[in-house]
Amino acid sequence: MSDISLTGRSLVCGSAQGELLYTDVGLSFWGGVDPFSGEIIDCHHPLRGQCIAGRILALPSGRGSCTGSSVLLELLTGDNAPAALIFADQEEILTLGVIIAETLFKSSIPVVCVGPELFTTLRQRRFARIENETISFFDTPPLGDWAAKVNNTDSPTSTPAPFSPTLSRVSLSESDQAFLSGHHGKAAQEAMRIVLRMAELQGADQLIDISQAHIDGCIYTGPASLRFAEQLVEWGAQVSVPTTLNAISVDQCRWRAQGIDPAFGEPASALGNAYMAMGAQLSYTCAPYLLDSAPKAGEQIVWAESNAVVYANSVLAARTLKYPDYLDICIALTGRAPYIGAHRDQGRIATLRIDIKPLDTLDDAFWPLLGYHVGLLCGSEIPLLCGLEETAPSRDDLKAFGAAFATTSAAPMFHISKITPEAMSESRALGELPPLRQLTVEPADLLTSWYELDHAEARQVGLVSLGNPHFSLSECAALAELCAGRHKHPDVAMAVTLGRAVYADASAAGYVTTLERFGAQLINDTCWCMLGEPVVPPTARTLMTNSGKYAHYAPGLVGRQVHFGNLAECVETACSGEASGRLPTWLTGVATRQGAH
Numbered sequence: 001m002s003d004i005s006l007t008g009r010s011l012v013c014g015s016a017q018g019e020l021l022y023t024d025v026g027l028s029f030w031g032g033v034d035p036f037s038g039e040i041i042d043c044h045h046p047l048r049g050q051c052i053a054g055r056i057l058a059l060p061s062g063r064g065s066c067t068g069s070s071v072l073l074e075l076l077t078g079d080n081a082p083a084a085l086i087f088a089d090q091e092e093i094l095t096l097g098v099i100i101a102e103t104l105f106k107s108s109i110p111v112v113c114v115g116p117e118l119f120t121t122l123r124q125r126r127f128a129r130i131e132n133e134t135i136s137f138f139d140t141p142p143l144g145d146w147a148a149k150v151n152n153t154d155s156p157t158s159t160p161a162p163f164s165p166t167l168s169r170v171s172l173s174e175s176d177q178a179f180l181s182g183h184h185g186k187a188a189q190e191a192m193r194i195v196l197r198m199a200e201l202q203g204a205d206q207l208i209d210i211s212q213a214h215i216d217g218c219i220y221t222g223p224a225s226l227r228f229a230e231q232l233v234e235w236g237a238q239v240s241v242p243t244t245l246n247a248i249s250v251d252q253c254r255w256r257a258q259g260i261d262p263a264f265g266e267p268a269s270a271l272g273n274a275y276m277a278m279g280a281q282l283s284y285t286c287a288p289y290l291l292d293s294a295p296k297a298g299e300q301i302v303w304a305e306s307n308a309v310v311y312a313n314s315v316l317a318a319r320t321l322k323y324p325d326y327l328d329i330c331i332a333l334t335g336r337a338p339y340i341g342a343h344r345d346q347g348r349i350a351t352l353r354i355d356i357k358p359l360d361t362l363d364d365a366f367w368p369l370l371g372y373h374v375g376l377l378c379g380s381e382i383p384l385l386c387g388l389e390e391t392a393p394s395r396d397d398l399k400a401f402g403a404a405f406a407t408t409s410a411a412p413m414f415h416i417s418k419i420t421p422e423a424m425s426e427s428r429a430l431g432e433l434p435p436l437r438q439l440t441v442e443p444a445d446l447l448t449s450w451y452e453l454d455h456a457e458a459r460q461v462g463l464v465s466l467g468n469p470h471f472s473l474s475e476c477a478a479l480a481e482l483c484a485g486r487h488k489h490p491d492v493a494m495a496v497t498l499g500r501a502v503y504a505d506a507s508a509a510g511y512v513t514t515l516e517r518f519g520a521q522l523i524n525d526t527c528w529c530m531l532g533e534p535v536v537p538p539t540a541r542t543l544m545t546n547s548g549k550y551a552h553y554a555p556g557l558v559g560r561q562v563h564f565g566n567l568a569e570c571v572e573t574a575c576s577g578e579a580s581g582r583l584p585t586w587l588t589g590v591a592t593r594q595g596a597h
Contacts, residue, residue, distance in 0.1 A: 004121075004125075004136070004137045005134060005135060005136040005137065006114060006118055006121075006134075006135055006137075007133050007134055007135075008086070008112040008113055008114035008115070008118070008133055008135060009090075009112065009113045009114075009133060010110065010111070010112055010132045010133040011087075011090070011091075011095045011111040011112065011113055011201055012095060012098045012099065012102065012108060012109070012110055012111040013110060013132045014084070014108055014109060014110035014130070014132070015110060015129075015130060015131050015132070016056060016083040016084035016109060016110050016129070016130045017056075017083065017127075017128065017129040017130070018054055018055050018056050018083040018084070018127070018128070019054075019055045019056070019126065019127055020055070020056050020058060020122065020125050020126055020127060020128045020137070021047065021050060021052060021055040021056065021057050021058065021082075022058040022122050022123055022125070023045070023046060023047050023058070023059060023060075024060055024120075024123070025045060025046055025047075025060070026059060026060055026061045026062060026063035026064075026379065026410060027040070027042065027045055027047070027059055027062065027063065027064075028042065028062065028063050028064025028065050028068055028407070029062065029065075029067075029068035029069075029071040029072055029093075029094060029097075030064065030065035030066075030067035030068050030070070030071050030221075030529070031064065031065060031529060031552075031553040031556055031557055032045060032064070032068075032556065033052065033071055033075070035071045035074035035075055035078075035221050035222050036074070036078065036080065036222065037051065037053075037080055038051045038052045038053035038075060038080030038081070038082070039051050039052075040052065041556035041557075042556050043555040043556055044452060044552060051080075052075075052080075052081075052082045053075075053079070053080040053081065053082065054082070054083050055082055055083060056082065056083050056084045056085075056086060056128045056130065057082040057084070057085055057086070058085075058086040058087075058119070058122050059085070059086070059087055059088075059091075060087065060088040060089065060116070060119060060379070061087060061088060061089045061091050061379065061380055061410050062091050062093045062094050062410060063375075063379075063407075063408060063409060063410045064306060064406065064407050064408065064409075064410075065306050065407075065529075066093060066216045066304040066305055066306050066309070066322060066323060066324050066325050066328075067216060067217075067219050067221065067325050068093045068094055068097065068324070068325075069093050069094060069096045069097035069100065069324040069325045069326055069327075070097065070217060070219065070221040070224075070225050070325040070326070071097070071221055072094050072097030072098065072101070073097045073100055073101050073105075073221070073224045073225065073228070073326075074221050074222040074223075074224050074225070076097070076098065076101035076105070076107045076108070076109065076224075077101060077105050077107060077223075077224040077227075078222075081107075081109060082109060083109060084109050084110045084111070084112070084128075084130050085098070085109065085110075085111045085112070086111075086112050086113075086114060086119070086122065086128075086130075086135065087111070087112070087113045087114070087119075088113070088114065088115065088116045088119035088120075089113065089115075089116065089379075089380060090113050090201070090202075091111075091113070091410075092198065092201070092202065092321075092322075092324060092327075093322070093324040093325075094111070094324075095111050095201065096198060096324040096325075096326060096327050097324065097325075097326075098111055099194060099197060099198070100194070100228065100326045101224075103190070103193075103194060104227075104228060104231060105224065105227075110130045110132065112130060112133060112135060114135070122137070125137040125138075125139070126138065126139055126140070127139070127140070127141055127142075129142075168196055168199075168200060169200065169205060170196055170199045170200065170204060170205060170206060170207065170338075171205060171206045171207075172196075172207075173207070175336075176192065176207060176334075176336060179191075179192035179334050179336075180192050180193065180196075185235060185236045185237075185238075186235040186236065187232045187235035187236055187237035187238075187333060188237070188238075188240075188333045188334055190235070190330075191232075191237075191329070191330035191331075191333040191334050192330075192333075192334050192336070194326075194327065194330045195207070195327070195330050195331055195334055195336060195337070195338070198327055198338060199338035199340070202338050202340045202341070203340065204338035204339055204340040205339075206339045207336040207337060207338060207339060208300055208336070208337055208338075208339045208343060209300065209335060209336065210241060210300050210301055210302045210331065210335060210336070210337045211241060211242075211295065211299050211300060211301055212241055212242045212243065212244070212293065212295060212299075212301050212302075213239065213241055213242075213243045213244070213301070213302045213303070213328060213329075213331060213332035214243070214244045214245075214246060214288045214301075214302070214303040214304060214305060214308055214328070215243060215244070215245050215246060215275055215280060215304060215328045215329050215332060216246045216304030216305040216323075216325045216328055217229070217275075217304065217325035217326050217328055217329055218245050218246055218248050218271055218272055218274075218275045218280075218284075219246065219247070219248065219249055219271075219325070219530060220248065220249040220250075220264075220267055220268035220271045220530075223267070225271060225325075226267050226270060226271050226274070228326060229271055229274035229275060229278075229329075230274055232274075232278060232329065232333075233274050233277050233278060237278045237329075237333055238278055238279045238333070239278055239279040239280060239329075239332040239333060240332065240333060240334060240335040241332060241335045242281070242293060243278075243279065243280040243281060243332045244280065244281050244283040244285070244288045244291065244293065245272065245275055245276075245280050245281065245282070245283050245284055245285075246284070246285070246286050246288075246304065246305045246308075247284055247285055247286040247470065247497070247499075247525060247526050247527040247530065248268060248269070248271065248272040248284055248525055248526055248530070249264070249268035249271070249526055249530040250264070250265050250268045250269055250525065250526050250530075251523050251524050251525045251526050252269050252272055252284070252524075252525045253524070253525070254523075254524075255268075255269065258523075258534065258535055259534040259535075260534075260535075268530075272284065272525075275329070278329070278332075278333075280332075281293075282500070283499065283500070283501070284499060284500060284524065284525040284526075285470050285498075285499030285500070285501070285502075286305050286307065286308065286468075286469045286470050286499075286527045287307075287308065287311075287399070287469045287470040287472070287499060287502075288303065288305075288308050289308060289311050289312060289315070289316060289399075290470070290472050290473075290499065290501070290502055291499075291501055292501075294316060295312060295316060295318035296316070296318065297316065297317035297318065297421060298317065298318070298319065299318045299319065300318075300319050300320075300337070300343060301318050301319065301320045302320055302321075302323055302328060302331040302332065302337050303320045303323065303328070304322075304323040304324065304325055304327075304328040306322060306403075306406035306407070307399070307402055307403035307406045307407075307469050307549065308469075309321070309322045309323070309406065309412055309413075310322075310402040310403075310405060310406040310411075310412065310413055310414065311398070311399060311402045311403075313342050313348070313412055313413035314398070314402060314413040314414050314415065314416075314420050315395065315398050315399075315402065315420060315421075316421075317420075317421040317422055319342055319343050319348075320342060320343070320412070321337075321338075321340070321341045321342055321343065321412055322406075322410070322411075322412045341412065342412045342413060346431065348382070348413065348422065349382065349429070349430060349431035349433070350381075350382045350383055350384035350415050350423075350429045350430050350431075350435065351381050351382060351430075351435060351436045351437070352377075352378060352381040352382070352383045352384070352435055352436065352437045352438070352439065353383070353384050353386060353426075353430070353435035353437070353438045353439070354374060354377065354383050354384070354385050354386070354438075354439045354440070354441060355386050355387050355438070355439070355440045355441070356370070356385055356386065356387035356388055356440075356441050357387065357440065357441065357442050357443055358387060359443055359446075359586040359587075360585075360586060361585045361586055362391060362586055363566045363568075363584055363585075363586070364396070364397060364400070364546065364566045364567055365546065365564070365565055365566035365569075365584055366397075366584070366586065367393060367397040367398070367400045367401040367404075368400040368401060368403070368404040368546070368547060368548030368549070368551075369404070369446055369449055369450055369453065369548060369564075370401060370404075370441075370446065371400065371401035371402060371403065371404030371405035371407075371548055372404040372405070372407065372408055372449055372452075372453065372548040372551075372552065373441065373445060373446055373449040374405055374409075374414070374441070375404065375405040375406070375407060375408030375409035375411075376408045376409070376449070377439055377441075378405075378409040378410075378411050378414075379409065379410060379411070380409070380410040380411055381411060381436075381437070382411050382412070382413055382414065382415070383411070383414050383415065384414075384415040384416075384417060384423060384426060384429045384430060384435070385414065385415065385416045385417065386417045386426065387417075388416055388417070388419065389417055389418040389419070391419075393416075393419060394474070395472070395474075396472055396474055396475055398419075398420075399469060399472070400546075400547070400548065401414075402414070403468070403469050403547065403548065403549040404547075404548030404549050404552070406549075407548065407549045407552050407553070408552070415429040417429070443586075443587065443589075443590040444590050444594065446587065446590075447583075447587050447590045447591060447594070450564070450583070450587060453548060453551040453552065453562065453564040454551070454562070454563055454564040454565065455561060455562060456542045456561035456562055456563045456579070457561065458541065458542050458561070459578040459579050459580075459581060460542060460577060460578055461492060461540075461542050461543060461544045461563060461573050461574075461577060461578060461579050462491065462492060462493065462537055462539060462540025462541060462542060462543065463492065463493045463494070463495070463536060463537055463540040463542075463543040463544070463560070464488075464492060464493070464494040464495075464543065464544050464545070464570050464571075464573060464574045465494075465495060465528050465536075465543050465544070465545045465547070465550060465554070466479065466494070466495070466496045466497075466545065466546060466547070466567075466570060467495075467496045467497035467498050467523075467527065467528065467547075468497065468527055468528040468529065468545070468547040468549050468550040469527070469547075469549070470497055470498045470499045470502065470527060471496055471497070471498040471502060471506075472502060473502050473505050473506055473509070473511075475567075476496075476498070476502065476506040476509075476511040476512075476515070477506075477509070477511055478567060479496070479511075479515060479520075479567060479571070480510075480511040480514040480515055482567065482568055482571040483514060483515055483517075483518035483520065483571060484514050484518075486518055486571075486575060487517070487518055487519055487575075488518055488519035488520070488574040488575055489574065489575055489576060489577040491577050492573070492574050492577050493521070493537050493540065494518075494519060494520045494521065494574045495520065495521040495522070495523055495531075495535060496515065496520055496521070496522050496523065497522075497523045497524075497526060497527045497528060497531070498522065498523075498524065499524065499525075500524050500525065503522065503524055518574075519574075520574075521535075523535070528545075528547070528550045528553075528554070529549075529550070529553055529557065531558075532557070532558055533558075536558050536560070540560065541560060541561065542560060542561045542562070542563065542579075543558075543560045543561075543562055543563070544562070544563040544564070544565065544569075544570055544573045544574075544579055545562065545563075545564060545570070546564070546565060546566055546567050546569075546570050548564070550562075551564045563579040565579070565582075565584075566584065569582070
């Protein structure tokens with residue numbers, strides 16, 4: 001007999017049993033879970049080093065990268081998937097990964113949402129059995145067959161009920177029905193079925209037209225990511241709206257010269273080609289907001305890539321959800337998206353107010369640090385930040401803030417009072433309602449987060465990594481000014497990732513020549529979250545970056561310790577070979593009051 005049982009909402013049906021692995025901290029599967037072993041590699045997460053394979057993983061929510069769905073797909077098509085997922089809040093990125101595995105690869109696990117209150121009661125439970133929406137918990141394994149299992153939907157006993165559009169609560173137009181009937185081909189038909197299934201889970205009652213898409217699923221996470229794209233191409237997939245592509249996993253023109261192993265370089269490049277074959281544009285950038293095609297305020301779009309989503313919603317005032325990998329291309333094929341969440345006025349309202357205590361003489365390291373810290377406080381809540389009205393952040397500052405924020409939170413956007421376009425008045429950002437929660441960020445809080453990002457013990461640095469997200473033209477100009485007439489230390493590599501369009505403009509402006517004379521390597525098409533050895537020198541045990549996003553992900557992705565600092569400190573470190581260890585002036589007073597770290 002079970003010690004306790006409860007009923008949740010089944011997001012993906014199925015049965016499973018196994019040891020329960022519980023955490024009250026959200027987890028990004030991209031950069032947080034090894035797709036080929038199931039080990040949790042996020043060095044900032046309390047479950048670091050644990051293996052999720054065969055265990056029932058209980059998370060409050062996902063967070064961070066949209067590519068989590070792709071990592072879970074690789075796990076489900078291999079041998080290291082969790083037996084099931086239990087969430088406190090409805091979760092879409094990881095759930096979509098299961099749906100894709102179930103639809104195309106006949107492999108599935110149950111996914112259940114239980115709500116925040118019931119979720120906290122799971123903390124002390126050791127074993128669980130799931131039957132669709134029912135979860136039974138045990139303190140010891142029950143007698144009998146207790147082996148953990150993952151559903152194989154080829155088995156007649158575990159095949160989920162097929163999704164039926166005729167039973168859907170979503171209102172369908174004639175064009176939607178045409179997609180479902182196969183009028184536009186099998187790829188579009190399957191894509192519409194997946195879109196509708198997600199719309200049902202999200203509670204949408206209608207679909208809307210979207211004007212453009214940005215695809216994050218072109219990142220190569222393993223063979224399943226390529227099989228998915230090539231299956232769509234085989235079915236004749238063609239995008240129905242203008243579609244850009246995120247950074248892929250290699251510099252497509254130069255990966256061989258960079259020493260990338262063909263076993264990785266060839267399928268990674270082929271994946272980019274597969275999405276090009278579907279009609280997507282040759283953009284290969286994680287910063288599509290820097291392109292001429294960037295959306296306007298109020299424009300309904302479908303973007304994946306977490307930093308791009310947050311920037312589009314918060315800074316451009318365009319409208320998109322934080323779309324998972326694979327749902328992005330499904331919507332691009334149909335041009336239709338669920339009318340839910342940040343697509344609607346009420347889905348863009350802040351429910352959390354955060355007051356930022358003022359600091360003097362801020363530099364460009366402040367914004368990624370603040371974004372990282374605020375994201376940790378938010379979970380999936382949209383915040384309104386107050387107290388920054390006089391800071392006048394640049395677009396580059398907001399880019400850095402948003403990327404770090406998107407790394408540690410699950411929210412699709414943020415508001416900054418008097419700075420972001422939908423927060424010109426606090427009452428508007430809050431939807432004329434009082435906030436559900438109110439917090440204050442003290443300078444001492446930021447110092448704690450600084451030490452989380454700037455944690456390397458050795459001062460010697462072997463790599464300076466810049467461009468996560470991709471550098472803008474103005475960042476190239478600032479870097480070129482810092483590097484002009486100088487040369488990096490011979491034992492330090494410095495590399496900058498940027499999109500092809502920005503690279504062309506930077507070359508025309510002379511910035512590329514200045515940076516190459518300094519000794520920097522400029523890399524197109526890919527980004528630091530996909531780069532490993534030999535671009536990351538095997539001898540470099542410590543790196544330095546100005547990116548809050550990469551400072552978080554690098555230890556798990558490339559196994560290096562990290563120094564974090566502003567752009568000028570990164571250049572000084574590239575020249576000296578050693579990180580100075582200096583705090584920015586706006587934190588030195590706090591550190592002095594607290595004593596030496």
